[in-house]
Amino acid sequence: MPRITSARESLSDDLSRRTHRYLIQMGLRVACFIGAVVVDNWTRWLLAVGAVVLPYVAVVLANAGRSRGEDPGTFIEPHHIEGPARQEDDRE
Numbered sequence: 001m002p003r004i005t006s007a008r009e010s011l012s013d014d015l016s017r018r019t020h021r022y023l024i025q026m027g028l029r030v031a032c033f034i035g036a037v038v039v040d041n042w043t044r045w046l047l048a049v050g051a052v053v054l055p056y057v058a059v060v061l062a063n064a065g066r067s068r069g070e071d072p073g074t075f076i077e078p079h080h081i082e083g084p085a086r087q088e089d090d091r092e
Helices: 011-038 043-062
Strands: none
Touching: 011 043
């Protein structure tokens, strides 16, 4: 029986969280593109590399999906129930 404290995140919450993270990363990519056009020194190349690499990282993280939860077990020890004692026949 699952405990409420060990329940996994709902699918809709997980999807919303991943979508939000993806949109933030794509916003950062747009900022890298704009920065690469505006800046005129060595950081232009750093921003260009960021704009090229970020989509791959964002897609990999967005498709990672839900992590598998581990079963924490239970706090209740199962009781061993013994059946009636077996009687052996001495008949031959």
